[in-house]
Amino acid sequence: MDLPHHGYRATKPRARAAPPAGDSVLFEDTSSAAPAMNSQGYYTSGYNMGGPSDDMQGGGGMNNLFADPVANAAMMYGSNLANQGKDMVNKEISRFMSVNKLKYFFAVDTRYVLKKLMILMFPYTHQDWEVRYHRDTPLTPRQDVNASDLYIPTMAFITYILLAGMALGIQKRFSPEVLGLCASTALVWVIIEVLVMLLSLYLLTVHTDLSTFDLIAYSGYKYVGMIFTVLCGLLFGSDGYFVALAWSSFALMFFIVRSLKMKILPSLSSDSMGMGSNAKPQLRLYITVASALFQPIIIYWLTSHLVR
Numbered sequence: 223m224d225l226p227h228h229g230y231r232a233t234k235p236r237a238r239a240a241p242p243a244g245d246s247v248l249f250e251d252t253s254s255a256a257p258a259m260n261s262q263g264y265y266t267s268g269y270n271m272g273g274p275s276d277d278m279q280g281g282g283g284m285n286n287l288f289a290d291p292v293a294n295a296a297m298m299y300g301s302n303l304a305n306q307g308k309d310m311v312n313k314e315i316s317r318f319m320s321v322n323k324l325k326y327f328f329a330v331d332t333r334y335v336l337k338k339l340m341i342l343m344f345p346y347t348h349q350d351w352e353v354r355y356h357r358d359t360p361l362t363p364r365q366d367v368n369a370s371d372l373y374i375p376t377m378a379f380i381t382y383i384l385l386a387g388m389a390l391g392i393q394k395r396f397s398p399e400v401l402g403l404c405a406s407t408a409l410v411w412v413i414i415e416v417l418v419m420l421l422s423l424y425l426l427t428v429h430t431d432l433s434t435f436d437l438i439a440y441s442g443y444k445y446v447g448m449i450f451t452v453l454c455g456l457l458f459g460s461d462g463y464f465v466a467l468a469w470s471s472f473a474l475m476f477f478i479v480r481s482l483k484m485k486i487l488p489s490l491s492s493d494s495m496g497m498g499s500n501a502k503p504q505l506r507l508y509i510t511v512a513s514a515l516f517q518p519i520i521i522y523w524l525t526s527h528l529v530r
Contacts, residue, residue, distance in 0.1 A: 327372040327435050329362040337367045338374055342446050343470075345477040351484055360431075368481070372435060375442025382408065382445045382524075385452050389528040392456070404524075408445075411520050415441045415513075422509050423486075432485050440478060444517050447474050448525050455529030463529045471518035478514040486510055 341348050354366045363371040386404045390396040416437045423430065447470030455463030486506055 323433075323435065324372075326362060327370065327439065329364055330371050330373045331364045334364045334367060334371070335374060338363075338371070339446065341367065342374075342443055342477060343450070343473055345473055345480065348480075351480045353484060368484075370436050370439035370481075372439050372442070375439055375445060378445035378449060379408065379442060382448055382452075385449060386528055389452060389456060393530060408524055411524065412438065412441050415516065415520070419509070419513060426505055426509070428486060428506060428509075430486055432482075436485070440481060440513075443477070444474055444521055447471070448521050451521060451525050452528050455525070460529065463525075467518070467522060467525070471521060474517045474521075475514040478517060479510060482510045482513065 351368055353368045354361045360366070360369055363369040363373075383401070383405045387396060387401050390400060390404075416434065419437050419441075420434065423432070450470050451463060451466040454466035458465075486509065
């Protein structure tokens with residue numbers, strides 16, 4: 223009797239005998255048709271494990287869709303309808319504002335922005351305030367630093383909103399409603415100021431080359447001083463706030479007077495021959511001065527609640 227051995231013992235492979243030819247085979251011998259092995263040593267099954275066929279993916283359906291003339295006609299009709307709607311929207315926008323004229327106010331570069339910011343904060347050192355023209359057309363802001371632009375007011379307005387949110391967060395008073403109220407109030411003040419200026423110029427029949435975009439630009443330059451005022455208030459307290467408020471207010475008033483002087487007051491000589499010429503020049507001068515004096519009030523109103 224053989225005793226069991228520990229471990230494994232190598233045995234000789236036994237040859238499988240073929241079944242007798244005359245006897246019937248009850249079961250098919252599948253051991254001789256073992257699955258084939260690929261180059262990496264793994265067995266490959268007889269099933270198709272690849273991706274789905276073209277019929278399953280629907281490739282033929284998509285080809286049939288694009289080959290359908292009715293579908294192509296529908297796509298062309300939708301594309302033409304979208305183009306017509308786009309042209310209609312552009313035409314309606316052009317009725318209220320000129321896109322080309324709006325591009326003029328954003329034709330700036332880094333050199334212009336730096337010079338304009340220096341003039342806004344230190345206008346006393348600037349000497350030449352005359353706007354330059356080329357064939358009765360004002361030069362673009364990147365060519366003339368005295369030209370008005372909308373890039374600086376837009377970026378300053380966005381920066382002011384972000385700075386207001388930071389100031390409110392530092393004081394534990396931040397909320398989306400308060401920030402939205404701050405942004406809407408600042409925007410409403412600009413709209414009111416521009417409407418008052420347009421109404422005043424219309425009632426006094428002042429013929430000037432000031433456009434609505436020019437008035438928006440001059441009204442939006444105050445946000446540069448507001449940013450400076452809020453930063454000084456956050457860094458140096460109330461004393462720094464009032465010093466910065468005084469500096470930015472006087473600088474902005476000087477800038478507004480010198481800029482509007484080249485736009486409004488030169489037209490006084492053209493109307494001095496008409497009736498009422500003694501009153502109109504004084505009223506036009508009052509408009510220029512009043513618009514400058516109104517700036518510190520708005521700056522204080524929009525920044526005082528951010529510094530405590």
